Amino acid sequence: MIKILFFGQLKERLECADLNLEYAGEHTVVDVVQQLLERGEVWRPLAENDVLVAVNHTICAFDATVRDGDEIAFFPPVTGG
Amino acid sequence: MIKILFFGQLKERLECADLNLEYAGEHTVVDVVQQLLERGEVWRPLAENDVLVAVNHTICAFDATVRDGDEIAFFPPVTGG
Amino acid sequence: MIVIQPEDFDHGEQYKRLRARCDSDGAIVTFTGLVRDFCHHGRVSTITLEHYPGMAEKSLMQICAQARKRWELGEVTVIHRVGELSAHEQIVFVGVTSKHRQAAFEAAEFIMDYLKTLAPFWKKETTNHGPHWVDAKASDQVAFEKW
């Protein structure tokens, strides 16, 4: 199982703050995104260009490996400070 | 008459904080320095390389013109802040 | 010291704390970011700051660690508020002490530039025309890339 979180405008557009996904093997973030996109149109914003991803609290590229137990977060460019 | 002031280490070495000098015409700072140097050995530190000069509260070059009534200050590089 | 909190902070107290701990350091630089009362959508009444708990703290810690690698620093404090804030309220505080003023200035600016691009916080502004999410600024990316 992996935990997936969404923040900011992305969370609002997806109407989802977090979800758990059954998970086995070692795939990449891209594979995880693909799996969500297959669930339907509502997940489309995940494929937009400016979406950032963090695996276990560290921003990484979409080809990063995801392992069972990981926490994946998707969010728009940050605007704090 | 012009007023001449000295600050910092220069003031201590010259053992003089300020003096007034009879003045007529339009000469340069260099001429004023020359006049003081002619007063004796004790004024030698005025001719050292790192001495700065301000005419009427503005740092300037030694070829700046001095007019009657001006205030001339000589001092070492500043070290405030 | 890194703090993420909804509560306001006392700038004077933070400065005193930095000063009390800075031993032989001769320079203290502080930066404070305030909620601006105007944006291109109109007059801002409040902003809401969302963050990613866990990652936000870690991100700020990493940014401060990077600053310490680049400059010789004494104390470093970062406070970032979350939740709903009104116009003119304090959002963020960065305080840095160092033996040298250039190090203190650069480190404080570096921390802010990195925070603006890497730390997981998001701002939603509420104006007289309603609420909207704040867009990331290209100038923040430029500032980030200069280091």
Added chain:
Amino acid sequence: MIVIQPEDFDHGEQYKRLRARCDSDGAIVTFTGLVRDFCHHGRVSTITLEHYPGMAEKSLMQICAQARKRWELGEVTVIHRVGELSAHEQIVFVGVTSKHRQAAFEAAEFIMDYLKTLAPFWKKETTNHGPHWVDAKASDQVAFEKW
């Protein structure tokens, strides 16, 4: 606001004053210089700050005016103490507000770099080996020339 005084200043009050006057500005940067307790001659007990009255104020005003020409600034405060100060005491305060954080950072650093090279103040340190006048630092000249 430019102040030259023997008395200490309250950093918290200065910050409050800047904040109260900064209207729509979103960024406040402060710099404080403290008396260091050590120099290459030994342990510093006190320093004595001499200044050129009249020119010192004028010089600080000109430096602030130059900063305002280069950056869009709100409030600018410079406080410089004179007379005898003990180790760890506050010597100088620079506070700048601006709409943009980079302007606030750069202006505060610019003011300090110019002050260090142009403003007529001189420091004499008293250590366990006696008093001596502080030499100008080459690094301050380099910092001045970068602008």
